[in-house]
Amino acid sequence: MIEVEHLHCGYPDRKVLQDVTLTIEPGEFVGILGPNGSGKTTLVLALSGVLPIQSGSIRWNGRPLQTIPHRERARLMAVVPQDVHVTFPFTCREVVAMGRYPHQKRAGRETPQDRDALHRAMAWTDTEALAERPVTLLSGGERQRVFVAKALAQDTPVLLLDEAVSAMDVHRKLQIFDLLTSLQHKEKRTIVFVLHDINTAAVFCRRLVFLKAGRIVADGPTDHVLQPKVLEDVYETSALVYPVPGRDGVRQVFFTRPMAGLTTDAAMLGSCGVIPACVQRSQIRTVKA
Numbered sequence: 001m002i003e004v005e006h007l008h009c010g011y012p013d014r015k016v017l018q019d020v021t022l023t024i025e026p027g028e029f030v031g032i033l034g035p036n037g038s039g040k041t042t043l044v045l046a047l048s049g050v051l052p053i054q055s056g057s058i059r060w061n062g063r064p065l066q067t068i069p070h071r072e073r074a075r076l077m078a079v080v081p082q083d084v085h086v087t088f089p090f091t092c093r094e095v096v097a098m099g100r101y102p103h104q105k106r107a108g109r110e111t112p113q114d115r116d117a118l119h120r121a122m123a124w125t126d127t128e129a130l131a132e133r134p135v136t137l138l139s140g141g142e143r144q145r146v147f148v149a150k151a152l153a154q155d156t157p158v159l160l161l162d163e164a165v166s167a168m169d170v171h172r173k174l175q176i177f178d179l180l181t182s183l184q185h186k187e188k189r190t191i192v193f194v195l196h197d198i199n200t201a202a203v204f205c206r207r208l209v210f211l212k213a214g215r216i217v218a219d220g221p222t223d224h225v226l227q228p229k230v231l232e233d234v235y236e237t238s239a240l241v242y243p244v245p246g247r248d249g250v251r252q253v254f255f256t257r258p259m260a261g262l263t264t265d266a267a268m269l270g271s272c273g274v275i276p277a278c279v280q281r282s283q284i285r286t287v288k289a
């Protein structure tokens with residue numbers, strides 16, 4: 001369990017997170033969302049112990065995070081960062097193998113267990129064909145797959161992913177989310193995923209946490225939190241939320257901009273011919289023109 005209490009955290013010249021309190025239970029799949037600069041990456045850095053806490057606390061299974069040695073932390077949680085800069089042309093296999101370092105007595109000395117974890121992670125992410133290629137020469141989406149594989153090779157109960165699939169095409173993105181969902185269900189892994197793609201979060205994350213200006217402004221089960229009022233407060237943009245037929249409890253979101261002379265989002269979207277057939281007239285909210 002991860003318990004964050006009254007956390008204040010940021011950078012020497014900038015306070016970012018303010019009074020953040022949240023508890024993440026084992027086996028949860030949580031989406032962290034919010035506008036640019038709202039503090040999502042800062043929260044990931046704080047949860048992983050990279051960024052010092054200014055005040056408040058973060059506990060992992062009851063232990064203050066700062067008291068857990070680095071190697072032990074790396075066996076508890078794997079992080080896929082937002083920006084992955086690699087300048088040395090390691091092969092993809094070597095990059096994925098780095099995920100095993102926290103488990104090795106001497107870094108780089110592989111055991112059969114390491115090799116199993118590595119092969120499994122590369123098979124799960126469909127990165128075997130990339131194994132001998134230099135990571136510096138991959139496309140953005142391919143590189144992200146390799147770094148997801150590295151995190152999976154780390155074989156941790158908790159995965160923190162920060163915009164980890166942002167460069168992937170829709171097929172690859174859904175493969176990774178299906179994989180994470182399966183790990184959540186079968187192995188009770190905890191997944192904390194920072195993303196901007198609300199509609200993907202709406203399908204896969206059972207809980208959503210919205211940050212705005214460093215504070216949590218909404219936190220709860222996806223079907224409770226995914227409301228036009230919440231989205232409009234967070235993103236300052238009109239929002240339509242509609243249920244997906246045949247997918248119990250799953251909703252999708254349209255963000256819209258009112259146009260001159262039109263009084264409803266329905267009129268605007270209708271005029272563009274983009275209202276999906278599944279949106280019922282009664283579900284469309286009137287907004288100010």
Ligand SMILES: Nc1ncnc2c1ncn2[C@@H]1O[C@H](COP(=O)(O)OP(=O)(O)OP(=O)(O)O)[C@@H](O)[C@H]1O
Nearest residue numbers: 011013014016034035036037038039040041042043
């Ligand atoms: N190293 C740093 N030093 C000073 N300020 C920083 C640093 N890194 C980030 N910030 C600032 O902290 C705030 C929060 O940044 P953060 O990266 O957590 O936002 P975010 O919600 O992840 O944004 P995005 O959606 O754009 O990735 C921003 O105002 C950002 O400019």
